[in-house]
Each structure stands twice: as structure tokens, then as C-alpha cells.
């Protein structure tokens with residue numbers, strides 16, 4: 001008479017499991033790149049700007065860009081920040097997708113042609129971080145992920 005045995009579950013040792021999960025963590029920021037980009041370099045630079053990489057930006061839901069909200073004390077400070085960014089947009093020939101309500105601006109960097117995230121988006125996201133600091137960005141808000149405008153999403 002035969003004893004029917006269930007197949008044994010595959011046992012993965014703890015150390016192998018840890019190695020698998022940490023390599024997964026390292027590669028977990030996935031982007032859709034613009035054609036012609038150095039994906040390795042751009043991936044590293046863009047990841048460094050994300051919350052996972054120690055920065056303040058989130059990957060957009062379509063993986064083609066970076067976005068975050070900036071908050072300032074006044075509308076004037078917000079508008080001045082946006083003017084500074086707009087001047088750099090002329091230099092870089094690149095424009096944001098953004099909204100402003102009172103003292104907040106939600107900024108998204110993505111490239112329309114060729115579609116995806118490009119090095120220009122990284123250059124401009126970095127520029128925004130620096131300009132935000134220069135214009136007195138308020139960084140201690142627990143709700144600074146939102147656009148500050150109720151249900152309206154840009």
C-alpha cells in the first residue's frame with residue numbers, strides 16, 4: 001500500500017529570504033523612462049529624490065514622473081517660489097504640471113515628449129527643492145501630501 005504524501009513546502013532559509021527582500025527594496029522605485037535616457041543613472045538620481053530614497057518627492061501613479069506639495073507662509077511667498085521656478089523653466093525649456101491654492105503649490109514633473117520621466121524632470125525637481133528652501137518653505141506639516149484644497153486633486 002502507498003502512502004500519498006503532500007509535496008513538501010519549499011523552505012527558504014531566513015538569510016536567503018532577507019537577501020531577497022532587501023534586493024526587492026532597492027529596486028522597488030520603478031519609473032517609465034523617456035526614450036533616449038540613461039536609465040541606470042536617471043533611475044538612481046530620481047530615486048534619491050523620492051521619499052524612499054530620502055527625498056520628499058513621490059513617484060506619480062503612472063510612474064512617469066515625480067510630484068510633491070510645497071507649503072509657504074503666505075500666498076505671496078508661494079507665488080514668488082512659482083515665479084522663480086517659472087524663470088528656470090525658460091532656461092531648461094521644460095514646464096511643470098502644477099496647481100496653486102493660497103499658500104500651497106502641488107508640483108508634478110513629467111516629460112510629454114518623449115513620454116516618461118527624463119533628466120529634465122530630475123533637474124527641475126532638484127531646483128524646486130532648493131528654491132523652496134530659499135523661499136522659506138514650511139516643512140513641518142503632517143498633511144503636506146495634499147494640495148490643501150479639499151477634495152480637489154490637481
Ligand SMILES: C[C@H](O)[C@H](O)[C@H]1CNC2=NC(N)=NC(=O)C2=N1
Pocket residue numbers: 093094095096110111112113114
Ligand atoms: C518645443 C519645446 O521644447 C517642447 O514642447 C518642450 C517644452 N517643455 C516641455 N515640458 C515638459 N514637461 N515636457 C515636454 O515634453 C516639454 N517639451
